[in-house]
Amino acid sequence: MGIKRKIISGVGKAYLKIKGVKTGEAIILYGFPRVNLANGGKIVIGDNVAMCSTCKGNPLGVNHRVILSAVKPESEIIIGNDTGMSGTTICAAKSVKIGNNCLIGANVTITDYDFHPVKPVGRRYNTNADDIGCVPVIVEDNVWLGMNVVVLKGVTVGQNSVIAAGSIITKSIPPNCIAGGNPARVLKKI
Amino acid sequence: MGIKRKIISGVGKAYLKIKGVKTGEAIILYGFPRVNLANGGKIVIGDNVAMCSTCKGNPLGVNHRVILSAVKPESEIIIGNDTGMSGTTICAAKSVKIGNNCLIGANVTITDYDFHPVKPVGRRYNTNADDIGCVPVIVEDNVWLGMNVVVLKGVTVGQNSVIAAGSIITKSIPPNCIAGGNPARVLKKI
């Protein structure tokens, strides 16, 4: 199928190490992810994590490279073992934790902050975390996020749950269910 | 307008032939689509089909090249005459058929399978088609899919219907209507 050209694990680990990322035993990369790591910030990736940053690694295609942005000195991104993602953006001002065995579909975005405050005065240049709203995000073990899903601040997606393609997740989703829509709601139990 | 730089039809046909795709009389390409064709799989494109894989061909822009993925030996993608698409992804495990005169808007995704099963155990590596759910998709003649639409497994979109931008289509849409939303519902008859 011509979609299996991956980077040697040791090369991928070396690349991520240079970028300041701690990686597990092996890493499966299609193309190189983009890493934005603030001084003092932390990005830790488990064993056998797969990251697809080119259209060669996923038949759905990716809109851009995997992007891992830990934007403040206190920011952390923690990704468990055996988790895979394609064209995903993860932005952490505080903390984004992704469990083991998660499937993060093509072009998903996960962010624990809103980038700008709702209050109108000085919105563009106000970087005060209390004004902006930064609340940690947790994606528990074995969660599957469908393509184009957006996970917003303060959300926990419970273990084993499945989020339908194109959903916008504004509130936490319990474990063992299927959820979907904009905004996402629980559709049924698994 | 500077957005009209297309590949000569013969060159496009030769490229697609090398990739194993059967094409009709003429083909209109802006940039080269990406083709993932499993041994035994089938991709057939009609006459005067237009595929836009660069931002030069559509003022809305494309997120990536057109991607045609027939991922299994029994997979088929059939595209009728005079149909156009931009930055579209089509993934077939069984069958995706698109009719004549269809307008597939920028960055649409059409897939007849879910990539992973809902049941939690072994979700990442389970490739059993019965577990995953593969059901053919049909987009009938003269359908117009708006930008960013996602068409999921088992859907038929009836002749002449129009799907609003950003819709997620989880169930079939009858002919001669406008539908939209996440999930998409019929909004009115044309």
Add this chain to the structure above:
Amino acid sequence: MGIKRKIISGVGKAYLKIKGVKTGEAIILYGFPRVNLANGGKIVIGDNVAMCSTCKGNPLGVNHRVILSAVKPESEIIIGNDTGMSGTTICAAKSVKIGNNCLIGANVTITDYDFHPVKPVGRRYNTNADDIGCVPVIVEDNVWLGMNVVVLKGVTVGQNSVIAAGSIITKSIPPNCIAGGNPARVLKKI
């Protein structure tokens, strides 16, 4: 954070001038936007506008360059002072006006026309503006559009309002409120 590599303002202004765009005092570019300007069309950009066309300028990533398409001789795109955008597409057949101090999130699309008519006969090649539906769009001062938002023809988004990520805006949104969903509805007052 490695995401601050911008083009010198004078170079950006010179590039845009060559493309036929009128710019204000200073311009902040990450990568070069794509400009499609029909003969007679008009694109005017205010002072201190920021346009991010690469993943270096926004930790959320961009799907493609900023695209400004004024597709007809009577088309105009007007962007106010101190407005920023990332990976945004703006398509004007008549008029798209964006105010001062607006925040246009990653991968937003704003268009004042539908590209094709709803009526089925001759849909692909019918370029009659009356059939297609072209109605000016206005994004008032200090509006914030979240990532992946789509703004469709005829919409006015009122001053200070905030549109949630992933929303599809089909009808006007009043000032000083938060709106979201597909289609977008007012959620609360600010």
